Amino acid sequence: MARRQITEYLDIDLDSEMWCCNRCGAELVNARDNYKRGCLVYERDPRTVHNPVIEGEFTRSPHPDYCRIIEFYCPSCGVMVENEYLPPGHPITHDIELDIESLKAKHATAAPAGGDE
Amino acid sequence: MAGRDLDILERVYPEPTTEEESRCMELLTPAEFEIFSHRMQMIALEANEVLIRTLGSPAGLAGDVGACIYTAQGDPASAAVGIWAHAFGGQLPIKYIIKHWMDDPTVGVRDGDVFFCNEALCGCVHPPDMGTFMPVFYEGRLIAWAEAMAHTTDTGAVDLGGFCMSAESRYEEGMKVTPIKIAEDFQLKNDILTMMENMVRDARVSTLDNKSRFAACMRIRERLLEVAEKKGPDYVVGGLRKMIEEGSSAARKRIEELNDGIYRQPIFMDMEEAESRGGGQYFIRVMVSIEKRGDRLIADLTGTSPERATSLNCRKHIIHPYGTGVIFCSHLFPDLPPSIGLTDCVELKVPDGNLFNPSEDAAITLGPASAFAANQGCFACMARLLFDSDLRSQLTSTYPYVTLIAVWGGMDRKGNVFASLGLDLNAGGFPARVDKDGVDTGGFHVATRSDCEDAEDIDVLSSMSYLFRRQGTDNFGHGMNRGGAGLEYAYLAHKSPMMILGNNGGCGRFSSAPGIFGGYAAPPLIGVKLSGSRITEMLENGDPLTPVSIQELLERGETLGGTMDVESPMLEIGPFNEGDVFATMQGGGAGYGDALERDPASVVRDVTGGLVSDWAARNVYRVAFDRETGLVDEGETARLRSEEREDRKRRGISLEEFEKEWSRKSPPQASLKFYGSWPNCD
């Protein structure tokens, strides 16, 4: 089983070509897809992360009319894999689009132990 | 149009190696090359130090400068900073001089000449960043160029201080000089210095800075000639070229190892329109995509908002090579000698009419702010690219894109007319990293060796007093590793006969730096203006209720006398009278990783140190601890964190389901007036 850790919370299983949670090992979604499709998603009022220091328009919390926090969780262990601060309605970012063929080729020629775990 | 040569702006890559350079490179053994490379670094550092010690502009004091040794063809071979854009910023103007003036009988390039340029259309950064360039001849043969650049406080533009919030075209942005000879036969020309003095508000600083840059170039020349005398001019010519070639191949080799793919990050610049144009918040989107293929990186800014009628436009050479210089030289490859070679694996794509590829007449003085947003997007993309590599330890979350730069002037305490700018931007928070927190008040991401300067020095030299300066509470992104805290500070007008103050910035409603791998973003910023207060009296009386933080300013509001306005940090230039206070902060670094994975003892340490609020410890980090002993309740903390993880699983939905509702939403229409088409700017 050759797993590569791609981010703090995401592995790719090179055999099954799946994104997996690095913390609990759960399979999330196909590695060629946006890993966010394999996560649970929650839209969060920014004031629950950044406490307003004063009432009014400018509070040191992102203003919810202009900014929301979208959180992505592992459905199995609940770790927060990633989050995005977006203006309401802005499309979710496909932030990692790996060339899976190239990744597999790179590790096919590597030492048979494979992976970095 | 006369003086403009847009082809020059494309010559950001090293020029092809000449036969002479090839021949000379072979003369250096690997050991000699190591010695040469180190010697060039020392020379550039020495010139950088000359600038810091002699500039009249406060930017000099802060180290916001750059000096660099260039090849005879005009490519940066060995830089010392300050600011990377200042060190590399001579590349295109020098190529302009070589192309247009070298063989022009009315100009020419001779031993003892020094050229000046601050025109972005000739390859400089923006008008306040002024550069001088000196050819280095050895026995009549051009063997190198010396370069020195620094931000000079005023350009005689529509706004004080060189950053033009209200400019709508280049014609309001003050003095813009195409490459011109300011010295001949090793003497600065008084007619040219006088002409420049006459075009700006602060004549004294204009000439002091020109003399300082001239001195730095002279120092590089002197030292290079010592090397040429001892080892021969071929050794210098070959060595400089080899620094670029070796840098290029070392960087490409490391890039090659990284995972092929495409990495993306949108950045939302949250800006405020000037009152003179009706005011109001607006978004600019900077879309960064980095494609890694083999030993190449393609940085694509397609999808960024269009060019607009303010000075936020930015010429693309500010991104590459000047912006990529920051990432490659100081972050990715700090162990390689800094030359333009490190960045030549990057290809930049920017469509015409994009914010980063504006028309010739566009205003550009605030362009560096847009460049910082692009850099921020690059850092986020690079984090995703670097994690699965030997360079993992080099990855960071993101730096704040907003660097608030205050400008002030009027009449100083000695009765001189003056203009000055705030150096607090050199005390922003640094981003969290894979294995550690970000550095608190770490600096300014494009200026690796800069300093925010002592409040006492600023008081004496620039007639501006500080009510307080401190590391802000929760002024960073939370996470498993938190970002570094940004500086929180308050200016106080005291004993200046006449003063005006403005603050360039924005980000009152949106986050200032996105986090990485589940780390939270750094929060928005505010500006607190207190007019006609009794603060001076409180200070004189040693009143213990004199505020020493923004929190205390806000809490004590009415008791301080005068009127208080809490706004975005952008302050339009206006009177700043005795006892007036303007308090704001620099952005903090963004967080890394899930805050629930942060070591609870570190959270308690930060609460005790005033960097993390009690509220955040409870609600973001979910840590239970004894307020008196500071001891963590491990059992209760584990329970709270597990409860939150379970709650996440309960409240989370699939992305498909989420997008149904989400795609119907939008921010207020007024905020999209300069955005381009919503949502993708296409």
Ligand SMILES: [Zn+2]
């Ligand atoms: Zn998991």
